[in-house]
Amino acid sequence: MVPRDANYAESTRELSELLRAESLELFGVAKAEQESARAETEYSRWITAGHNGSMEYLNRHAEMKYHPARVLPGCRSVVVVAMNYFQPAGSAASGVGAGSDSGRIARYAWGRDYHNALGKRLKRVVRELRLRHPGETFRSFVDSSPLSERFFAEQAGIGFTAKNTLTVSSTYGSWFFLGEILSTVEYPPTPAQEGRHDECPRDCFRCGGACPTGALFAPHRIDATRCISYLTIEHRGSIPEELRPLMGNWIFGCDLCQEVCPLNARARITETSDFSGHRAGERIKLGEILSMEDEEGYRARFAGTPLLRPGRAAMIRNAAIAAANTGSIELLPKLRELTRDDNMVIREHARWAVDQLIR
Numbered sequence: 001m002v003p004r005d006a007n008y009a010e011s012t013r014e015l016s017e018l019l020r021a022e023s024l025e026l027f028g029v030a031k032a033e034q035e036s037a038r039a040e041t042e043y044s045r046w047i048t049a050g051h052n053g054s055m056e057y058l059n060r061h062a063e064m065k066y067h068p069a070r071v072l073p074g075c076r077s078v079v080v081v082a083m084n085y086f087q088p089a090g091s092a093a094s095g096v097g098a099g100s101d102s103g104r105i106a107r108y109a110w111g112r113d114y115h116n117a118l119g120k121r122l123k124r125v126v127r128e129l130r131l132r133h134p135g136e137t138f139r140s141f142v143d144s145s146p147l148s149e150r151f152f153a154e155q156a157g158i159g160f161t162a163k164n165t166l167t168v169s170s171t172y173g174s175w176f177f178l179g180e181i182l183s184t185v186e187y188p189p190t191p192a193q194e195g196r197h198d199e200c201p202r203d204c205f206r207c208g209g210a211c212p213t214g215a216l217f218a219p220h221r222i223d224a225t226r227c228i229s230y231l232t233i234e235h236r237g238s239i240p241e242e243l244r245p246l247m248g249n250w251i252f253g254c255d256l257c258q259e260v261c262p263l264n265a266r267a268r269i270t271e272t273s274d275f276s277g278h279r280a281g282e283r284i285k286l287g288e289i290l291s292m293e294d295e296e297g298y299r300a301r302f303a304g305t306p307l308l309r310p311g312r313a314a315m316i317r318n319a320a321i322a323a324a325n326t327g328s329i330e331l332l333p334k335l336r337e338l339t340r341d342d343n344m345v346i347r348e349h350a351r352w353a354v355d356q357l358i359r
């Protein structure tokens, strides 16, 4: 059992060794019990304003968001782990060129699904910790956690919450995933001075200026229902017509508020082959997406990538919008065909795209 009063260096050495063995270099520890009144108030205002849209689980998770002991009874520590996924534009081998008939994919999805890539690493660490400390409980999460990962990342000294609402670290910028291990072990928290010494330049709000849909409507404030990431990945059904022309050629997620951020000058290229394997790539031909005939074909094409999440119909919807926004008139025959598709969402977006292209 890890001694409850062990000093910082001693009791984090084991964590550090196990995480490093999984190529996870950046982690920090936060106490499970935190002063969270302000964050909770902000969170409930956010939900009440409807900024979560159809992500109903965020409402259901509200009670747990800042209270790890409600997720793992007896939880004393949250070990927050960051995994770098940055690759510069133009580096995705399987991505097609930047032609007008291609749709953009957010960086985090160019390679393997991070839920697997980071999830399997944390699971192996947890398995080892359980063997070594049979009296204690350990549980890992990636993204699916009902906890506010960024809140605990900040408490664990990983970085600070920037005006684009993302956590920025002094090592990776904002291009990293978060995952965590909840434990009944009382690990000493990472000292506050490590990683929390930074903030956005006072006069900067470049991220807000670059956000095409106005989702980042004020510093630290995001309306998820206007965010291209939400619209293309999380949202099912029809995309509001007034937002469609603002979405450009993004067909899966969006990176604009990170690409313009001066703090990302510190980004380093990922060494994780999972993300540099380019399974989905940086861009995909819109014609390829529009021609996907069934869910099985779609699943086979994007197996193991985050692109599985929205599924075929939502991706065809996204590609139809991008085709209209990029003036891809060569796709008109395909889009006309899709106006007769069985799926109502596909039909409606194909019709809209045809109207945009012929007017």
Ligand code: B12
Pocket: 038, 039, 040, 042, 043, 046, 055, 058, 106, 107, 108, 142, 143, 144, 145, 146, 147, 148, 149, 150, 151, 161, 164, 165, 166, 167, 168, 174, 175, 176, 177, 178, 179, 219, 220, 221, 222, 224, 227, 229, 230, 234, 252, 253, 254, 255, 257
């Ligand atoms: C829902 C969700 C989304 C939504 C909402 C985004 C958002 N900014 O909240 C949508 C679908 C839009 C989205 C988009 C993206 N997401 Co997302 N998302 C989540 C998820 C599942 C929950 C976040 C949440 O609850 N949001 C609601 C807000 C209100 O709560 P919160 O951010 O957790 O808590 C904050 C408030 O309490 C606030 N707060 C506290 N005190 C105060 C005081 C004041 C004055 C204010 C204003 C706020 C405030 O600070 C807390 C920490 O930031 C997390 C994973 C997780 N379980 O946490 C990933 C997560 C945040 N997403 C992630 C990523 C990578 C993205 C994208 C970059 C993907 C992409 N390229 O398309 C974009 C980025 C868009 C953006 N600018 O945020 C990463 C972020 C990593 C990082 N470095 O920060 C996470 C952590 C997933 C992961 N495991 O790696 N996402």
Ligand code: SF4
Pocket: 210, 211, 212, 213, 214, 215, 216, 222, 226, 227, 228, 229, 253, 254, 255, 256, 257, 258
């Ligand atoms: S991801 Fe894109 S749409 Fe969403 S807040 Fe950032 S810039 Fe705006």
Ligand code: SF4
Pocket: 162, 163, 164, 165, 200, 201, 204, 205, 206, 207, 208, 260, 261, 262, 263
């Ligand atoms: S663009 Fe400027 S304001 Fe926005 S997150 Fe980066 S440093 Fe902060």
